[in-house]
Amino acid sequence: MNMGTSPVQLQAVQAPGQPDVTPDLEDLYRNFEKEMLVPLWTEIGDLMPSHPRSQAKPHLWRWSNLRELAARAGDLVPVGRGGERRAIALANPSLGGRPFATPTLWAAIQYLLPGEDAPEHRHTQNAFRFIVEGEGVWTVVGGDSVAMRRGDFLPQPGWNWHAHYNVSTRPMSWIDGLDIPFQYLADTQFFEYGREEIPDDEKVSGDLSRSERLWGYPGLRPLSERIPSSGTPLLSYKWEYTDRALAEQLAVGADGLGGGLLDPGHAAIRYTNPVNGGDVLSTIRAEMHRVLPGVETRPRREVGSSVVQVFDGSGTVTVGNETWSVTRGDLFTVPSWKDFSVRSEAGATDSDSGALDLFRFSDLPVFEALGLYRSTVEENR
Amino acid sequence: MNMGTSPVQLQAVQAPGQPDVTPDLEDLYRNFEKEMLVPLWTEIGDLMPSHPRSQAKPHLWRWSNLRELAARAGDLVPVGRGGERRAIALANPSLGGRPFATPTLWAAIQYLLPGEDAPEHRHTQNAFRFIVEGEGVWTVVGGDSVAMRRGDFLPQPGWNWHAHYNVSTRPMSWIDGLDIPFQYLADTQFFEYGREEIPDDEKVSGDLSRSERLWGYPGLRPLSERIPSSGTPLLSYKWEYTDRALAEQLAVGADGLGGGLLDPGHAAIRYTNPVNGGDVLSTIRAEMHRVLPGVETRPRREVGSSVVQVFDGSGTVTVGNETWSVTRGDLFTVPSWKDFSVRSEAGATDSDSGALDLFRFSDLPVFEALGLYRSTVEENR
Amino acid sequence: MNMGTSPVQLQAVQAPGQPDVTPDLEDLYRNFEKEMLVPLWTEIGDLMPSHPRSQAKPHLWRWSNLRELAARAGDLVPVGRGGERRAIALANPSLGGRPFATPTLWAAIQYLLPGEDAPEHRHTQNAFRFIVEGEGVWTVVGGDSVAMRRGDFLPQPGWNWHAHYNVSTRPMSWIDGLDIPFQYLADTQFFEYGREEIPDDEKVSGDLSRSERLWGYPGLRPLSERIPSSGTPLLSYKWEYTDRALAEQLAVGADGLGGGLLDPGHAAIRYTNPVNGGDVLSTIRAEMHRVLPGVETRPRREVGSSVVQVFDGSGTVTVGNETWSVTRGDLFTVPSWKDFSVRSEAGATDSDSGALDLFRFSDLPVFEALGLYRSTVEENR
Amino acid sequence: MNMGTSPVQLQAVQAPGQPDVTPDLEDLYRNFEKEMLVPLWTEIGDLMPSHPRSQAKPHLWRWSNLRELAARAGDLVPVGRGGERRAIALANPSLGGRPFATPTLWAAIQYLLPGEDAPEHRHTQNAFRFIVEGEGVWTVVGGDSVAMRRGDFLPQPGWNWHAHYNVSTRPMSWIDGLDIPFQYLADTQFFEYGREEIPDDEKVSGDLSRSERLWGYPGLRPLSERIPSSGTPLLSYKWEYTDRALAEQLAVGADGLGGGLLDPGHAAIRYTNPVNGGDVLSTIRAEMHRVLPGVETRPRREVGSSVVQVFDGSGTVTVGNETWSVTRGDLFTVPSWKDFSVRSEAGATDSDSGALDLFRFSDLPVFEALGLYRSTVEENR
Incomplete structure (x- = not known):
């Protein structure tokens, strides 16, 4: 019998929390392989870590x-x-x-x-x-x-x-x-x-x-239209409105009227389904963030992964242990539970708004729907 | 003992479905009055009609x-x-x-x-x-x-x-x-x-x-803002957008792209809460309807009552058995389960849009929330 | 023209917050009556009190x-x-x-x-x-x-x-x-x-x-059955289960396992729809409360009204300013925002469970659905 | 530079729908590998099949x-x-x-x-x-x-x-x-x-x-208990109730009262959260099916995968192209979009109920929550 053909390959190792490596154990493991079985005790560290250790990396x-x-x-x-x-x-x-x-x-x-x-x-x-x-x-x-x-x-x-x-x-x-x-x-x-x-x-x-x-009108639902069962019926979110919304958030923040900003100098919108106010897609969340020149956002860590594209401006991005200088169009990944922060560069020459604009999409709606979402924000720097 | 002081006043009448009027029955009714009791059998026609017979009237x-x-x-x-x-x-x-x-x-x-x-x-x-x-x-x-x-x-x-x-x-x-x-x-x-x-x-x-x-931007949620627990955070729905939305519905309908209209020549929007797409208020629904000149809407009957104000134009309104000529600012009521239709007057001189614009508010969200809503629309005229 | 035939009857009174009573004001009020209009300023105290003042009374x-x-x-x-x-x-x-x-x-x-x-x-x-x-x-x-x-x-x-x-x-x-x-x-x-x-x-x-x-089985949904659109498909909640559930709550409370009781000696269940865990009816909530002999519940005040029937035992009930001795079968009303408490009588001879059992039904689901529910419980006695 | 170290490995093949294999294309693919890029056109058949082709197999x-x-x-x-x-x-x-x-x-x-x-x-x-x-x-x-x-x-x-x-x-x-x-x-x-x-x-x-x-009482919610934010508060669904529920469904079906059964001779319950009637876990659905001796269920195909254990009885199971004889305790997988049916063996000696009882758990709540669920049942055999 050629055990090597089984997709299951188990290796007995002498280690804390593991059974003694004996011929009987080796024989047991060969039988596990034959029966397409894998014990928890050899895999638990990988399968059930203390917090998400993403298979993906920042790139x-x-x-x-x-x-x-x-x-x-x-x-x-x-x-x-x-x-x-x-x-x-x-x-x-x-x-x-x-x-x-x-x-x-x-x-x-x-x-x-x-x-x-x-x-x-x-x-x-x-x-x-x-x-x-x-x-x-x-x-x-x-x-x-x-x-x-x-x-x-x-x-x-x-x-x-x-x-x-x-x-x-x-x-x-x-x-x-x-x-x-x-x-x-x-x-x-x-x-x-x-x-x-x-x-x-x-x-x-x-x-x-x-x-x-x-x-496409704020808060106005056309009575003639059927409500789609999933996902937004609005098929374009034009830049004109996104840009104006971000500018107004920063202006409200500057006016001291209260609110408007996620951090000082950091505004953001989420694209939402006008039918129910939820995410535009059941599995994907999309947002646009604007960070004023010289501003650095607080590191934030979340369950779920995202991809970010620099829409405008330049700056420095930190994801986990990676730090990059980025400019218009550059794309990077933020794996689950990695700290993410950005610093907007003053005087970026490629920015219409004078700020760093970041488009971000993520899988967070999946985890919110299933009760698996968590996040932390570093409160003091 | 003066029974007359009881707020309950029962009258035995000889009628189909009613018990025989006898001294015993009269005595029973006097005892009901004394004990603050009212039998179903004398009241059922009023309390449980075959369909809503509103206490309110069209006015x-x-x-x-x-x-x-x-x-x-x-x-x-x-x-x-x-x-x-x-x-x-x-x-x-x-x-x-x-x-x-x-x-x-x-x-x-x-x-x-x-x-x-x-x-x-x-x-x-x-x-x-x-x-x-x-x-x-x-x-x-x-x-x-x-x-x-x-x-x-x-x-x-x-x-x-x-x-x-x-x-x-x-x-x-x-x-x-x-x-x-x-x-x-x-x-x-x-x-x-x-x-x-x-x-x-x-x-x-x-x-x-x-x-x-x-x-106030279509489909864009400000991430900095708390979601209010009830009712819309958008405090004004400006005419500019309402007007444009109605005009576009009519244009889409005219373009033959499919949809856009409730009836031919009849467009309408509902004011909704951007947070969840529901009604702006938990107990009140508000809508704006635009009816092109010469168009008559199909009679519609609904559980729940509404109040309508003519915003623009002139026309003829029918509610149940009442018919009125109406013009800008006039207000009228549509009681529960009364047929309601309007006819827009061609050539109304007081209309910015050239059409009859009607603002309507109603208590329908209450009945939708409780599973009590019903409606009918006359399909063929 | 006989103004007296209008259902609207307005009386100008000289009072704080009211306009001066003048012939002009009287004339205005007569015109209001004629046009079926009622000013807010004469009615606001009745219509918009500082808290609910129920038209109903405890009885x-x-x-x-x-x-x-x-x-x-x-x-x-x-x-x-x-x-x-x-x-x-x-x-x-x-x-x-x-x-x-x-x-x-x-x-x-x-x-x-x-x-x-x-x-x-x-x-x-x-x-x-x-x-x-x-x-x-x-x-x-x-x-x-x-x-x-x-x-x-x-x-x-x-x-x-x-x-x-x-x-x-x-x-x-x-x-x-x-x-x-x-x-x-x-x-x-x-x-x-x-x-x-x-x-x-x-x-x-x-x-x-x-x-x-x-x-009728706890947590087991029959896959063959359609889900009714409103209201529970379970048509009887048998006493056997209600009684046992209340007894177990009291036992859990007595075992010191944590929880189980609303107040010491006070257990309660709500009848719920197995399809969604909500109230059995969209407009009516029903509950059974059991209060051990000698126990007095804390006064509780809620938006919405209820009717209570004594199912078992005897005791003293206080609703607002009314206090009654009650026994099996007696019924009473608890109007909106009136304090309600009960005291169970030790040694009641008509109690199977040895306690005071109260069946209560109310309109609270209506107000929860519409965001109008409020309650207070007196924390210290 | 050793391209072979890139995790991306692309192979240009001459095939319908694929670009001509030329030195330029090869060079392009090498650059894709270097930049960590993969074209859609080489992968679309695998990534976006006409229907789910599960990586898992029936086993x-x-x-x-x-x-x-x-x-x-x-x-x-x-x-x-x-x-x-x-x-x-x-x-x-x-x-x-x-x-x-x-x-x-x-x-x-x-x-x-x-x-x-x-x-x-x-x-x-x-x-x-x-x-x-x-x-x-x-x-x-x-x-x-x-x-x-x-x-x-x-x-x-x-x-x-x-x-x-x-x-x-x-x-x-x-x-x-x-x-x-x-x-x-x-x-x-x-x-x-x-x-x-x-x-x-x-x-x-x-x-x-x-x-x-x-x-643990049908439809009775303990008022003292907090509602858990996710997942059922009922920690055991005892066999006594599951068995009785299945037996009653079959009896109701046999009584001709209407309903009760998924197929003739096929009863089933879903374990549900008494708090909201939904699945017991946000990511896992669990059910028990009972199939009378001699009965064969209609093939059913669903998005999502499940694992089934024979709880009682014996029979024949078909999943996709696999068919097995099964008996108490045996476990098998049903991959996404594979036809699944069972035939209960008459006279199984290891069955308490005389029928084939199957415990099944699946990931379907995930896909229902995200709008990705589909199923078909073969209507005529």
Whole structure:
């Protein structure tokens, strides 16, 4: 009998808390292997640590590199049925080479040339687009064309038909975020092909999508519309409002009216579903943070992982033991239960708002829904 | 023993379903009266009808009369501690002369002269202001000044401190809606006096209230703010957005993109709490409807009562067996389970939008919360 | 024009906080009456008191009187279609002689002779039965016969078909509780007649109803059953379990294991819907309290009203300024925001458990659902 | 630079839907590897299949083998701090040799000798015990001793202190179920050591735990008790009730009263939290199914995975393409979206109820909470 063929491989070691290594124990372990069994006592330290020790690690991807490689892919890789998208995903260095930015989140740069269509499909994976630069591509969701421009956030709840098309004369790239790793690990994925091309008469009917025209007013619900069972019906959160909301929070904070800020000089919004005030997607939370020049945020530690993209400005980021200088477009991961803080650089030349703007998405809604969320903030520095 | 002093008065009548009228029965009834008892069999028709037969009736109040009487009250009745508000309430003709527009809802015109303050207080009654004309008065809620201008809707969840002040050179009147009758019947009211005057430095700090600056962006939640336990944190729903949302619904409907309208030519929004997408107040729903000229809405019947004010345009309203011609500012009641429809008049000269705009508030959230809501819409005409 | 015919009657009085009484003011008030208007400033003290001042008052009904009058009604009043039930309701002395125990609650003694059927009907009013003595009547709900015996609590969510029949050789009486006053004031009532008689083969199929057989096990949900949209699917809460649960709470309290008791010597259960753990009916909460001999509960004050029946034992009850000695079957009202406490009498001869057992039902779910609930408990005596 | 050290390894292949393999493409892929990037187009088939293709496979573990190996571990492996538990976990053959029964679920046999204590600890992982045979061990949760006997189900929401002790004269084994794999993949685990031994005076105070004495009555909520924020406060669901509930469902089905059964001859209960009617644990659902002899259930397919243990009887199980004969204690996995059906064997000699009883636990609450659940049942055979 060749035990070596069992996927289970147990090694008896002489160690505190472990049974004495004897021939009988070795024999027992061989029988465990044969029966596809693994004892808790050899694994408990790894499986049940005193606090999360993420398999993922903090890692940084430079936007300049991503953009350059995406452009080269634009030359070499066609977009069409089968491959579906010219999307290139971040692979966390300690997650086995799989395209997982964190154990639950996918983040990719997508790139579309002038005149190209990315074909229609739908899937249970929840998705969004976020645009750090450029314009000219539209996402069409169930026949509704939604513009994509710098600063816009386009959530897309699972199982909606969608495609992209570039009507401009320049290539465009943006960030896709999805819960692909989570649904892969959980075995919940469904996928269907739609139309290969979007007919011209369905393309770009105006500046605002149907979705925004019906759902894009603060606190006003259109009575004619059905409530979607999951995920937001508002398909674009335009930069104009995000920018104004952050500016007003800082102004309210400065006016001394009380509140407005998370820390002095640190404002933030969460993108929410107007139907219920919850997260835009059942598995993904998205936020935009603005940190004034010279301000350093308090280290914060949370259960769950996130991916952050620098939208504007420059600064220094610390995640766990890693510290990086970052600038527009750079992306990095914040694994579960790692301290995270940022320092905004005074006088950043690439900032429209004069501050450091960070777009962040995370898997926290999953853990809030299941009662597994925890966080700490360092109170005194 | 004088039975006549009992509040219970029973009369034996010979009728189908009733016991034979005999001296014994009369004696039994006298004993019921003495013991404060009332049999079901004499009351069931009134108490348990086959469908709601509202004690309230459809009734119309003309805005021109309300405004004139409010102005006369402005001359004769001071505003101050004790009386609290120069508010004059609609009294449904069949609710015993009490200031109840419907069994659950209060509706009043309030009037404030230049320079006047209505003193600060708070109460568990949920309230709102709606402005059909004029400007210059501000409502200050917990120190936050909120402008009041034509078309603005200002909800005010119970137990928040609030006052009003007129900083303009003209009197201003508006509509107050509250759940006073409901809380009166339910014995749930608490009330406290606050400051008699609002200090000048707390008055009017800018065009937008702190509330709007933090909560007034579509789908964007300020992360710094606590979630209020009940009722909306957004204290003004400005006309600019309501108007645009209704116009876009009609445009979407006209574009044939699908949806957008309740009926052809009939758009509507509900004012909702951005925190949870629910009603702005736990006991009061508020909506704005726009009906294009020449359009007649389908009769609709609902459990629960409402009060409607014509915001703009002219038309014909039918509630149960009553039909009225109405114009800007006119107010009317829709009792429970009465058919309600409107016809918008073509060429109304008093309409900014060219259509009939109706502001409506109701007690429906109460009945939805308790599983008692029902409605019917006439499908074919 | 005869102003006196208006239901609105306003009286100008010279008083603090009121406008000067002048001919102009009188004229204004006459115009208010004519236009069906009532000013806030004359009514605010009544409508918006500093805390609830219930229109209802504490009142006691003796079970011995109720039972005797019910038996006399048994002789004189037939049960059948039209009158529907031989039910005699408590009329709170300060609620205008209407059959309202409190502003929202109906409580009645119902009486059925051997062989009698109370015909089938259904209504939106939520109901329950509670049995203080006797047995032999069954309530049949949607074809499912449910036994009624001393101590049993039978909730019946609105809009279910139901009838009663007495298969024993003795008359039986019990208590009906409903939200008739609430639904009357709110105009939400629907009612339909069902079958006049229940066929014999549908009567009494066993000791346990279908409902209890499927839903009557702690924490075990039958996977085959649809979840009802409102109200509990468990149609009887048998005394056996209630009694044992109260006894165990007292035993746990006595064992010093921590918890178990509301006050020393005071145990209580709430009847809940196994589907969601909430109240059995959307508008009515029901509880059973057990107070050991010699124990006095702390005064408690709550928003909302309740009706209490002494199930067992004797004692002294204080509600607001009223104090009564009570014994088995006696019923009394606790109006909103009145202090309520009880003292259990040592050595009560009519108590199975040796304690004072109180059945209580209230309208509190309504106010919890709407964010209007408040309570206070006196902490130190 | 040695690209081979990158965890990312990309291989260009000539295939439909893939870009042409050229030196430029190879160079691009090398750069992707260097930058920790993975394209979607090479992975989409694996990551986004048309329906779940579970990494786990159907697999069967024989109870006789498990019990024998557990007994041998009893001889060789002490129980104490560090190893914590003598638990031996099922390792799905296609999950890399890790102790994961399915991608999200842990299932283990635990074994405790007479007089042994498993030391106290707590962790965020949700857990339960289920007992297929034996008795004599108690689980003590927060100081409350809960008996473990054949058929009992003991849920244990995360972060409660717990230990086990064997007060009998015989060894005992049982099944532990936890969400260890899910929390491992999601990085949400916290763990703390408690006391090494449970003092004697805390052990076994009576037949019923404090938890059962307060929460173990159908539909009766103890008013003295705080509502736990997550997970059930009822710590044991005794076999007596489960057995009776299943028997009554079958009897109701046989009586033709309507309902009662999932399929003819197939009854089932779900263990639920009495506080809210939901699942006993936020991440784990548990059910007991009873299938009458000769009955075959319809194939059912669901998103999410489960582990099933035969509690009683014998039969044939089909999961996907696997079919096994099973008997008491045998355990098997049902991966996501695999057809699952069972056939109960007539005349099984090891069945108390005469039927096939199956205990099943799954991760379905996770997917219901996130809107990712789907299922199909074959309607006609």
